[in-house]
Amino acid sequence: MSSPFDVAVVGGGAAGASCAVHLALQGLQVVVLEQGPIPRRKPCGGGMAASVQQWFPFDLSPAVDQVIRRVRFTWCLEDPVIAELPGEAPFWIVQRSRLDAFLLQQATAAGAELRQHWPVTTLQRQGEHWELQGPAGSLRSRAVVIASGSGASLGSGLGLGSANPRFATTVAVEVDADFDAASDDPDTARFEFGLVHHGFCWSFPRQGGYSIGLGTFIGREPADAETVLQRLLPELGLSPEAGVRQTSALRIWDGHHRLHGEGIVVVGDAASLCDPFLAEGIRPALLSGTAAAEALQRWLGGDGQALAAYSQRMRRDWGESMAWGKRIAQVFYRVPRIGYQLGIKRPTAPQRIAQILSGQMGYGDIAQRVIKRLLFQQS
């Protein structure tokens, strides 16, 4: 059998690609196993805080489609609240197929091997190595990164991440449109809270069109997406039938879990890191990929505690905020009209929301006040 890789990364999305690029830059022998082709179309709004740039030693701007300077919130398409985002480039819109391919390109340029059409079906620890198998073949590695997204089952079989993951139901619509004809606000991202039961809709401008969608965050009943889109799309100057609808389940944060085992870590959606209030999943995917690479490098160098430290770091740097995000979501989406009035229409709210979206603040910084306000109003 051929000599083992240092690390096999299962999945070439944002989390896997970010991990692979950092590992390869450290000179480790890395293989990325991706079940699909690259680039790969993925349902995703593509909104992310520009602060993710801090985790990469190269410029991410080739993957950025649009810079967002303002966020517009509405309730049933009315009662708008506008938040001006702070800083030079606080919020970016990316096309996921481009971002993921760009990161993988950086990884392969640094020496990683990319194998496309290589689904991993089984993972087994054999002595000092992991053996990975799939219809395309088998290989060995000293360590494994599970980065296989929301549908991942490889991690839970090994006791990593949530045993009973929670999911949001989403419908994504990609619409090609001319900004001048459709909107005069190409640097404004829109969030609409009144049209979707237990969730919200978004509309993000990108090169040559919009990423539009809706998600429900409590229960698994799908929203009546067609009725919502028939109202939302004309508001943007688009035909109600525009774009192709794509429904998917998004694994969201649901508690603190162990994200590591012996020579193995789980990252991104496979680790249930996606924000349960606003569906922000790219930033935690990139953060966990970066943190996992640092931990694996130390573990491969003989630090036996390094992977446990990864689980702790993700809890501290992301999970603690998400625990508050989950509580906010549970209260807000049950009484969204009150939530909108008390959480978003307050004079200080636009500034706070802007700081959360740009990554300057976590939910913990605002949660106690927001929840108290919502609960007090209900009683």
Ligand SMILES: Cc1cc2nc3c(=O)[nH]c(=O)nc-3n(C[C@H](O)[C@H](O)[C@H](O)COP(=O)(O)OP(=O)(O)OC[C@H]3O[C@@H](n4cnc5c(N)ncnc54)[C@H](O)[C@@H]3O)c2cc1C
């Ligand atoms: C409709 C929608 C809109 C969203 N909008 C936003 C947004 O605007 N901003 C934001 O921050 N987040 C958003 N998210 C969330 C975000 O898309 C995810 O959190 C993010 O994609 C997670 O990245 P990942 O690398 O963990 O998973 P993925 O991007 O799903 O990548 C997983 C990869 O693993 C591959 N794979 C799966 N199984 C295997 C296997 N067995 N073997 C080999 N390869 C495998 C898949 O083909 C895939 O390429 C949205 C999600 C949805 C569904």
